[in-house]
Amino acid sequence: MCLGIPAKIIKISEGFATVDIGGIEREVSTILLEDEPLIDEYVLVHVGFAISKLSEVDAEETLKFLKEFSDEIY
């Protein structure tokens, strides 16, 4: 039930955003986000609320770590 789904913001209105969740459009509340949502950003959606922005920088960092990690093994 604590499932959160990454969704891409495609439209923004007062307190809400239309997001694309794997090809399906849905309206979610953005009032729990601490920073302004922006078009094309990804958010984590839980029971109709965006609860966190997904950080591209941090995702890239993990991926970079994974790459170095794989290189190290071989």
Next chain:
Amino acid sequence: MKYIDEFRNPSIVNDILTSINKLVIKGRSYKIMEVCGTHTMAIAKYGLRDILPDNIDLVSGPGCPVCVISQGEIDAIFSLLEKEDVILFTYGDLMKTPGSNNESLLTYKAKGVDIRIILSPIDMLKEIENTNKELIFVSIGFETTSPANAILIKEMYKRKIKNFSVFPYNKIMPGIIDVILRDKDLNIDGFICPGHVAAVTGTNLFEPIVKKNRAAVVAGFEIIDILLAIRAIVLQVNNGTFRVENLYKRVVSDNGNSLARQHIDDVFEITSSIWRGVGSVERSGLALKDDFQQYNVLNKFDLIIESIYDKKGCKCGEILMGKKSPYECSLFSKECKPESPIGPCMVSTEGTCAAYYKYMVKSEHY
């Protein structure tokens, strides 16, 4: 899809597994508990128990919000439905949970009771204009879900809605983590901490774990996220140095979401709460604050929560505390199946028994 596919890359999965295999010390065991139902499902789905080294023991914890609700709390919902003509709004996960009378919300709905599944609590707001009947919300969930539930309650208050009330069944992690840490039989070496709970609370929620010299790693939900967390726990255990590690930084900031916490604090206060199979646990639930007590369905309709913690024969309580696996329940996959569930662990999409049944019944473990 972005942020998902990259974390499922099979060759990286293999690399991490190789690394875990090299790191584990022969002759010692690593008991690792996942505290989130979504992790439970993912671990079963990816068959991690079969591919990890034998001395890594993955046990499930109390992370499915539907499963941890006590039998008495479920029965109280049904006793209301028996006597009052109301409209009940619930998250879908609760629909099949059986009561002591073996009914479920699904069977009540089939009998004509007005029960509506909502994807978001704010969907209820659309119904206010349409009826004078009492609108009842089953407020369940952990810290991840509580902010949304709080926002609904605040909105009803602002609009001065009188025909609205809630079953205040929200649970929170600190008290139950404490119970697990104090349990002498359990001896968990490390915890895969629930990422989406941490997205709200921040990572310091898990400090008590490392203070007791156990590993705590906040993880995401893809196979690579979970394997990385297991690897990090093995490393912490090997080194004997324990800290809360956040391996889900792309979603969880160390401080969590203070706005979301504020909404919880506005509406709820921390209280003791009854957990299935465990009983009353201090600092483990959320009660409505005084301003919002008018929405407490238990007072409004004189309902009593009986002290029934579990269902007869069902081992959900012990399974939720990592003490038993579903294979140790004699009813598992015989009398108790997803089509005919006896306990909530078989009902919920995140229940441990349901996870084992769906992905592992045919595996070599059985």
